[in-house]
Amino acid sequence: MSSAYARLTERFARLGVLGDTLGILQWDTATTMPPGASDARGEQVSVLHLMRHELLTDRHIGDWLDAAASDAQVAADTWRSANLREMRRRHFTALAVPDELVMAEAKATLACELVWRGARADSDWKALLPSLGEVLRLVKEVAAARAEVLGVSPYDALLDRYEPNARAERIDAIFGELASFLGRVLPAVLERQRERGRPVLPPGPFALDRQKALGQRMMEAMGFDFTRGRLDVSHHPFCGGASDDVRITTRYDEADFTSALYGVLHETGHALYEQNLPAKFRYQPVGEARGMSVHESQSLLMEMQACRSREFVRFAAPVLRQAFDGEGPEWAEENLYRLLTLVEPGFIRVESDEVTYPAHIILRYRLERALIEDRLTLAELPGAWNDLSRDLLGLAPPNDRLGCLQDIHWPSGGFGYFPTYTLGAMTAAQLFAAAKQARPEIPEALGRGDFSPLVGWLKTEVHGRASLMSSDEMLTAATGRPLDARAFEAHITARYLT
Amino acid sequence: MSSAYARLTERFARLGVLGDTLGILQWDTATTMPPGASDARGEQVSVLHLMRHELLTDRHIGDWLDAAASDAQVAADTWRSANLREMRRRHFTALAVPDELVMAEAKATLACELVWRGARADSDWKALLPSLGEVLRLVKEVAAARAEVLGVSPYDALLDRYEPNARAERIDAIFGELASFLGRVLPAVLERQRERGRPVLPPGPFALDRQKALGQRMMEAMGFDFTRGRLDVSHHPFCGGASDDVRITTRYDEADFTSALYGVLHETGHALYEQNLPAKFRYQPVGEARGMSVHESQSLLMEMQACRSREFVRFAAPVLRQAFDGEGPEWAEENLYRLLTLVEPGFIRVESDEVTYPAHIILRYRLERALIEDRLTLAELPGAWNDLSRDLLGLAPPNDRLGCLQDIHWPSGGFGYFPTYTLGAMTAAQLFAAAKQARPEIPEALGRGDFSPLVGWLKTEVHGRASLMSSDEMLTAATGRPLDARAFEAHITARYLT
Numbered sequence: 001m002s003s004a005y006a007r008l009t010e011r012f013a014r015l016g017v018l019g020d021t022l023g024i025l026q027w028d029t030a031t032t033m034p035p036g037a038s039d040a041r042g043e044q045v046s047v048l049h050l051m052r053h054e055l056l057t058d059r060h061i062g063d064w065l066d067a068a069a070s071d072a073q074v075a076a077d078t079w080r081s082a083n084l085r086e087m088r089r090r091h092f093t094a095l096a097v098p099d100e101l102v103m104a105e106a107k108a109t110l111a112c113e114l115v116w117r118g119a120r121a122d123s124d125w126k127a128l129l130p131s132l133g134e135v136l137r138l139v140k141e142v143a144a145a146r147a148e149v150l151g152v153s154p155y156d157a158l159l160d161r162y163e164p165n166a167r168a169e170r171i172d173a174i175f176g177e178l179a180s181f182l183g184r185v186l187p188a189v190l191e192r193q194r195e196r197g198r199p200v201l202p203p204g205p206f207a208l209d210r211q212k213a214l215g216q217r218m219m220e221a222m223g224f225d226f227t228r229g230r231l232d233v234s235h236h237p238f239c240g241g242a243s244d245d246v247r248i249t250t251r252y253d254e255a256d257f258t259s260a261l262y263g264v265l266h267e268t269g270h271a272l273y274e275q276n277l278p279a280k281f282r283y284q285p286v287g288e289a290r291g292m293s294v295h296e297s298q299s300l301l302m303e304m305q306a307c308r309s310r311e312f313v314r315f316a317a318p319v320l321r322q323a324f325d326g327e328g329p330e331w332a333e334e335n336l337y338r339l340l341t342l343v344e345p346g347f348i349r350v351e352s353d354e355v356t357y358p359a360h361i362i363l364r365y366r367l368e369r370a371l372i373e374d375r376l377t378l379a380e381l382p383g384a385w386n387d388l389s390r391d392l393l394g395l396a397p398p399n400d401r402l403g404c405l406q407d408i409h410w411p412s413g414g415f416g417y418f419p420t421y422t423l424g425a426m427t428a429a430q431l432f433a434a435a436k437q438a439r440p441e442i443p444e445a446l447g448r449g450d451f452s453p454l455v456g457w458l459k460t461e462v463h464g465r466a467s468l469m470s471s472d473e474m475l476t477a478a479t480g481r482p483l484d485a486r487a488f489e490a491h492i493t494a495r496y497l498t
Numbered sequence: 499m500s501s502a503y504a505r506l507t508e509r510f511a512r513l514g515v516l517g518d519t520l521g522i523l524q525w526d527t528a529t530t531m532p533p534g535a536s537d538a539r540g541e542q543v544s545v546l547h548l549m550r551h552e553l554l555t556d557r558h559i560g561d562w563l564d565a566a567a568s569d570a571q572v573a574a575d576t577w578r579s580a581n582l583r584e585m586r587r588r589h590f591t592a593l594a595v596p597d598e599l600v601m602a603e604a605k606a607t608l609a610c611e612l613v614w615r616g617a618r619a620d621s622d623w624k625a626l627l628p629s630l631g632e633v634l635r636l637v638k639e640v641a642a643a644r645a646e647v648l649g650v651s652p653y654d655a656l657l658d659r660y661e662p663n664a665r666a667e668r669i670d671a672i673f674g675e676l677a678s679f680l681g682r683v684l685p686a687v688l689e690r691q692r693e694r695g696r697p698v699l700p701p702g703p704f705a706l707d708r709q710k711a712l713g714q715r716m717m718e719a720m721g722f723d724f725t726r727g728r729l730d731v732s733h734h735p736f737c738g739g740a741s742d743d744v745r746i747t748t749r750y751d752e753a754d755f756t757s758a759l760y761g762v763l764h765e766t767g768h769a770l771y772e773q774n775l776p777a778k779f780r781y782q783p784v785g786e787a788r789g790m791s792v793h794e795s796q797s798l799l800m801e802m803q804a805c806r807s808r809e810f811v812r813f814a815a816p817v818l819r820q821a822f823d824g825e826g827p828e829w830a831e832e833n834l835y836r837l838l839t840l841v842e843p844g845f846i847r848v849e850s851d852e853v854t855y856p857a858h859i860i861l862r863y864r865l866e867r868a869l870i871e872d873r874l875t876l877a878e879l880p881g882a883w884n885d886l887s888r889d890l891l892g893l894a895p896p897n898d899r900l901g902c903l904q905d906i907h908w909p910s911g912g913f914g915y916f917p918t919y920t921l922g923a924m925t926a927a928q929l930f931a932a933a934k935q936a937r938p939e940i941p942e943a944l945g946r947g948d949f950s951p952l953v954g955w956l957k958t959e960v961h962g963r964a965s966l967m968s969s970d971e972m973l974t975a976a977t978g979r980p981l982d983a984r985a986f987e988a989h990i991t992a993r994y995l996t
Binding site for chain 2: 014017018020021024025028032033034035036037039040041043044047048051225226227228229230242243244245283
């Protein structure tokens with residue numbers, strides 16, 4: 001191996017370790033940090049971002065990349081040459097963005113996240129405007145800079161931050177097809193549910209410690225390694241942390257245990273991906289998770305495909321009854337299954353079902369694209385949100401807390417992130433169908449709370465491949481074809497209309 | 499101001515922010531991190547240490563220091579010229595230690611701390627030997643390197659890490675005087691206590707949540723700002739965290755509330771120092787706390803001087819009764835006062851009283867000096883510990899858990915740290931006496947749970963001065979003379995023999 005390649009791996013290892021440090025700080029900010037520390041935390045995060053950026057844009061890297069490109073030993077090794085490809089991508093996209101902008105974006109998003117918490121609680125969009133305006137201004141600068149080096153539109157340059165090679169043009173096509181499919185089937189699904197009568201939520205209150213114990217039990221069943229991770233509480237559930245230290249969070253509602261539980265199941269899907277990445281390429285770009293669509297596919301595969309299946313509910317029903325001393329018809333398996341597959345247009349994305357979820361994403365995708373492309377201002381956004389919500393979901397939120405203030409993504413600078421949720425939902429359906437075909441015992445095992453056949457297949461086909469291939473290459477290797485909406489549509493039809 | 503000085507402040511600000519990041523990671527390691535993450539955490543901590551070391555030893559700094567030294571504007575400003583003095587000290591002592599050694603020490607101490615937790619629980623000194631041997635080997639290398647540049651002995655070079663300009667020669671003199679004084683008074687104190695009869699510990703169990711609420715109430719009374727700090731749990735109480743994010747910990751004993759409570763009072767003394775440092779010089783060397791003797795003086799002033807005074811106990815007694823629904827003679831003020839000023843030779847340093855505490859320190863000071871000066875091996879240490887414990891305290895621990903395994907300091911590389919505790923106790927006595935002379939209302943205010951006159955005086959005389967002066971200069975400004983043992987001896991005599 002050339003010394004150039006060795007130098008690159010050393011440099012990227014340092015970048016990876018600094019990334020882990022940021023992961024811990026971000027977890028701490030969301031779960032633990034006292035409110036008065038926000039400015040100081042902003043300093044810490046922005047200095048780390050800046051130092052990472054300096055290390056990544058160091059001009060030596062260009063020389064090393066050139067030298068390593070002509071290294072026959074590297075070229076002969078698929079993992080190492082993929083690592084080189086990922087290093088190159090990161091170096092050149094980072095070079096496009098000046099140091100000051102990196103630092104300013106890190107600081108502004110941290111400040112805005114904290115303002116968002118209060119603004120959401122008070123349903124006060126105006127309170128968020130100044131800091132979100134600053135974030136949007138900086139994100140647009142980043143978009144313009146990345147767009148130039150990638151040779152794509154500014155919005156595509158933002159998409160590419162989360163899902164390499166994603167393009168709005170392809171998303172438009174997929175989302176168009178999906179919107180039309182869902183527009184057709186949603187009335188039929190709602191009608192069918194009406195005929196069957198409404199399932200009943202078991203009566204609470206559900207003590208928080210019992211909800212937490214239940215979540216932990218499910219995480220263990222799924223294979224989460226608690227010696228290398230944690231479960232905590234935050235305003236917005238997430239999966240974060242660091243290598244060998246994967247931390248998920250949820251939020252508890254005393255009146256409805258399904259909210260925290262399915263948050264846990266979702267984040268555990270993310271966490272298993274992180275915990276099962278190949279240790280051999282730890283801290284290297286090729287050893288990290290593929291883009292966010294694949295990441296979301298892992299969470300949605302667990303939350304939606306596996307854990308709302310009839311088989312899983314068969315396993316879960318007695319566990320739930322035991323967890324909450326549940327008795328009576330609300331706790332019957334059939335009622336719980338219908339509750340967990342209830343389709344109901346609502347305001348909150350993270351609480352919505354898998355049939356209406358894509359509408360929440362299409363709404364955000366259209367609005368954030370309009371913001372980036374200067375076709376919409378932040379002041380106009382609440383109105384536009386409500387109009388589009390009426391169009392896509394048939395209802396408009398009564399206040400911004402239940403509308404445009406519900407998500408942390410924009411305050412934290414994540415413009416371009418939302419589409420990956422629905423790309424992830426489709427990827428999940430395609431992967432789950434292929435997994436069941438390859439290992440027909442999966443549904444029956446889920447019925448016993450045994451996730452090992454499913455997780456074993458995912459380890460081989462997804463987790464263990466890290467960033468070796470592109471998302472579509474990985475999907476082709478695992479399922480026989482690149483991403484399309486067929487498996488998702490077949491799943492919706494099978495679960496809700498047969 | 500010269501651009502050289504501006505460049506220095508910018509560089510040191512980055513160092514300060516990285517130090518804050520390390521503070522959060524260290525807190526997380528001790529309170530939160532899952533056990534399987536220890537290697538990954540080791541990577542994070544050692545990379546941050548290494549990057550700090552690289553930034554601090556950058557050869558530009560020498561040039562900037564030279565240029566700033568001839569800057570008349572800097573010279574005319576006491577704070578800025580003190581800042582320059584501290585920068586110079588840090589740069590040249592850091593230059594003495596090679597990058598690889600910094601990284602190796604950081605990694606070895608983190609690994610050893612984790613081994614220590616298990617070894618202490620199992621009372622298994624042998625289990626600690628390999629990793630502690632590695633720590634000691636590296637600390638000796640650091641000592642040799644620093645000794646050369648400072649022109650002092652290796653042990654003095656370690657002392658200087660925690661208390662700038664401290665020398666074993668002066669410590670020998672002070673500790674000699676103190677050992678002789680305490681050897682004289684201890685029998686008299688014990689005899690007097692015997693005559694009065696033994697105070698009684700109120701019967702538990704004391705629920706942990708009530709103990710925590712009591713600790714928080716006391717922290718509030720003392721002026722701890724919870725919007726910029728936290729109280730948590732760890733094996734060994736400490737004060738850590740970051741700017742505007744000062745995090746103290748304690749450990750709870752269900753059978754004895756005084757252990758956690760006085761841990762909290764102690765760490766709150768540290769925390770107030772950190773929270774009251776001058777914001778204007780945040781992240782600059784001159785804006786940090788003076789050496790560890792002064793830091794320990796702040797914790798011991800609270801724990802020992804203020805919070806075991808008759809006046810404080812008058813305030814605390816009804817608060818304690820209310821906290822634990824206490825009834826009966828054990829909860830009487832006089833019994834509680836005698837309990838909180840009970841002198842009793844014991845095994846555990848952190849649980850010992852202020853009369854026998856110095857013996858614990860003198861023991862560790864002699865042993866660690868012998869280790870550094872190759873007059874003792876780690877294998878011989880448990881025996882030497884027990885012998886010296888018999889000499890100084892009149893008792894030897896029945897096992898190493900209660901003996902040489904009780905403290906985290908050596909596993910975490912803190913050779914040279916222990917003496918600062920007793921220097922701190924003497925500094926505390928000297929400061930508290932001066933405070934009461936300057937503000938005679940202090941005792942009566944403590945009797946009402948009002949710490950503001952005391953903390954106000956400390957803010958002006960200690961906290962607000964940060965590292966503007968040397969410890970002795972600060973003490974002279976605040977009390978009229980440099981450190982000596984007189985005030986401490988007078989305090990012991992007044993509290994225990996009159």
